[in-house]
Amino acid sequence: MSWLLVYPIIIPMMTAVLAFLFRNSPAGRWISVLGTIALLFASISLMVEVLDQGVVAAQMSNWEAPFGITLAADLLGAVMVVITAITGLATVVYCLAEIPERLERLGFHALLQTLLVGVCGSFLTGDLFNLYVWFEVMLISSFGLLVLGGSREQLDGGIKYVTLNLVSTIMFLSGIGLLYGMTGTLNMADLHLAVRGVENTGLLTTIAIMFLVAFGVKAALFPLFFWLPASYHTPPVAVSAIFAGLLTKVGVYALIRTFTLIFDQDVGYTHQIMLWMAVVTMVTGVLGAAAMNDFRRILSFHIISQIGYMVLGLALFTPLGLMGAVFYLVHHIIVKANLFFVAGVAKRIAGSTDLARIGGLYAHAPVLAFLFLIPAFSLAGFPPLSGFWAKYVVVKAALDLEMWVVAGISLAVGLLTIFSMTKIWGAAFWPAHPDGIKPRLSDMPMGERMAMMLPIAALAALTCIIGVLPEPFVLFAERAAQQLLDPTEYVTTVLGVQP
């Protein structure tokens, strides 16, 4: 049983090694594809186990918690790993068409797999310092992916990205140090018990805010988001897609994990700050998107605005709010990665991502136009797509608490989301191409077309499925939220004792 928790980390790690050793031959990319398929199977079997048995935990090297490193998965952790595998697979397939051999020779696929190692590790670890280590794995590999190829624009984005993330890392590490000094443990389940015995609650709240800032940078919360739009539009589209899908969400996941398991003793203060950060994040993100004129930049700003909704769900700190946050996380990863994939195809056939320089996609590539509309409407929250349910639950949670202003703002942000989606539609799809090009999908070779369109179609189908049949997903999110709000099961499973 404990091995199910190890596979999602060790499989991409071994895939990275093999893909790197075979980076000079076509075998490398197929190893990457096969490894990600294996990861998908491993994550699904973990999911089945968690659904069956409840929280599962494993002690690495047989060192008992809280002394060794614990891996643990509750429903939230398990579903995040599954969604990581799905996004990873979509990205790797997409890369078959997009990534030139030059980048493959530099070890592109190894870096991508290492990124998956870091992301899966973050979702599965039960130890705060270990979480920091996975963050580093993720940061280093994402930095590599960001600057691979080394154009001036990429380096510019990369420097901003890495500098701000290092600041966040320092904050995180200082917080860990202080917390360890106060409680003498870093195992998250053990911390859940230990913080209750801390007398100096003021200092504990300070540490909580340090974590909020550290994860806030990772999650791109206001006012710490500016690294994201500065860097996400520079690398290959497949890379921005997986970044957009997964990286900020790891920050949100870390916020949810720490602020339900550890820092829940001064909710009135910490979660109130978080609430307004979330609201302002939503607004600034969507306004930023409205001001942009590049496909990928608009999408980057939308990530920020959507992060606001997830953190809002956490900040409300009710069962319904957390349920909305979990639902939103899953929905958003699928939709956002998909929109970036569409942007990549648009770039390939129409020549650019600058909205002023493309057009004619609706007339000549109607399939792409249709596949853009699904995630775009889902992002804006149209029924019957997954985004509708995600938004509905979060807004309902705010209304239940009689927070009219918050609910009103989040609805208005949804409206503005539609505005910027129409902007993309009105510039890239509707009018004729300014240079008179006819961007047809059939101009791409068959193999490339398949590799690019299949992930888009699959992810769009997933959005529709969640949207049309939301019940199992909603029930699942509800159970996950219950586990988060009452972590007794998590704590007992990890520590192996009754608290």
Added chain:
Amino acid sequence: MQSLILTTATRLLVALLLVFSIYALLRGHNLPGGGFIGGLIGATAFILYTIATSVREARTALRVDPANVAMLGVGVAGLSGLVAGFVGQPFFTGQWLFLFRNGDSYLPLSTVLVFDIGVYMAVFGGILTLVFALEQEI
């Protein structure tokens, strides 16, 4: 710039450093040393050789791409953790093999050592990849 003193001394030092790096690696289980520091010492040998001659010659002397060594090291370290699975224990639990028992003396072999060898390769390869890349620019 070629320095006669440096090139002559290097011929001696490289071998010495490499032997010492292996010594530090093997000693590391219970005493100061281990894969990380061993890898650094091993890398120092080739860095010294690079300074005394050139990147090209150091690469030829190494024969393999240091980046491959580094990634292979990660693989070896990961595999050493998997061994525990065959005896039904959690990931990375140390497995021991005691060879040549003769009274009180024996040769202990363990997956911990294999892990350390992986670390040695990862550090050795990683550092050399960096140094070669930096030296080549100049």
